[in-house]
Amino acid sequence: MRRISSPFFSTALFISVLFTSCNQATTSEKSQTDGSKKLVVGVTMLSMQNEFIVNVHDEMVKKAQETGIELLTVDAERSALKQVEQVESFIAQKVDAIIMNPCEVEASSPAVAKALAAKIPIINVNSETRSKPSAFVGSDDVESARIAMRYIADKLGGIGNVVMIHGYMGQAAQLKREQGAREILKQYPNLKLIANQTAEWDRAKAMSLMENWIQSFGPKINAVFAHNDEMGLGAVKALTDAGLKDKIIVVSIDAIPDALQAVKKGTLDATVFQNAEQQGAKAIETAIKAAKGQAYDKETLIPFQLVTKDNLDKFLK
Structure with a gap:
């Protein structure tokens, strides 16, 4: 996941929202003139300052x-x-369905219960809650971390020191990616996790954290696993500035454009592709079926894929 604060992105997001609003108004007028009822879906997203989440929403x-x-x-x-x-506001507006990209596993759960009590279907996309929604559309975050850590284990021959940069603590992706990474580490007793801490999905925070670890551990670090690309790229910058990047493996998750370019340049060793397009499309398809009372899949899991220089062309657009 990626935090964006550039003026260009802010302008682009504003234009996108403006275009969407105009399009919705046109569609509303059309539905009123032909007499058909248009479905209304409320969508609450974790953060529209996060590139991957914006991609899902797009x-x-x-x-x-x-x-x-x-x-x-x-x-x-x-x-x-x-x-x-x-979500309470969406319920009051009597929307036909709700799509939620949860902020936290526990603290976002009451929203699910409230929607279901109001008999409004609620679909979680990309991230999970403790309370079970009408449906979940996303990927298995445990598997993404297994893929990343297996790559590190293979490259190091099962021997070495690893540091792990966590996402926002308490969010499903952070919890499950930690789980998956630790599962693989248990299989390699000579692969040691010597430090782990959150950088909250943020590049600048990850860079600062990596700088601190370089001061503490220096060349003892053999690999970095970051829970998302933005943090992985922050770690790459810190390692490059310290002249250590060529000696340390860095792997992250999401396969955002910047990460793919970094893999192409060889600064990021690998990333794990998460399909934002399918998550967004399937969430809408599921919400429509649920709102219409049609049969729908209660869980849609979209596979992750390892991206290295060997298969990079498949993912570059």
Whole structure:
């Protein structure tokens, strides 16, 4: 996941939201003139300052336009409390379905219970809650970390020291990626986890954290596993500045464009592809079926894939 704060991105996001709003207004007028009822889906996203999450949402917008439904999108800004309030607002507006990209496993759970109590289907996308929603669309985050850590184990021959940079603590992706990484580490007793800490999905925070670890451990570090690409790229920058990158393996998750370019340059050893387009599209498809009372899959898991220089061309656009 990637945090973006550049003026270019802010402008692009504003234009995207403006375009979506205009498109929805046009669709609404069309539905009123032909007498058909248009489905309205409320969407609450973890953070619209996060590139991967924005990519998921962009695909939702595209699918909504194709299917003629209206999306009401709000940004939870990483606040589970705000997210619960947003879902309460959707319930009050009597939307036909809700799609939630949960901020936290526990703290976002009341939103699920409230939606189900109001008999409104709620679909979790990309991340999970303790409370079971109507459906889940995403990927198995445990497996993504297994893939990353297996790659590290193979490259090091099962011997060496690893540091792990966590995502936002308490979020499903952070919990499950830690779980998957530790499962693989248990299989390699000579592969030691010498440090692990959160950088909250953020490149700058990961860079600072990596700088601290370089001061503490220096060349003792053999590999870095970052829970997402943004943090992986922050670690790469710190290692490069310290003249250590050529000696240390860095692997992360998501396969965002910057990460793919880093793999191409050889600065990032590998990333694990997570399919934002399929997650967004499948979430909309599931919400439509649930709102219409049609049969739908209660769980849709989209596979992760390891990306290295060997298969990079398949993922570059």
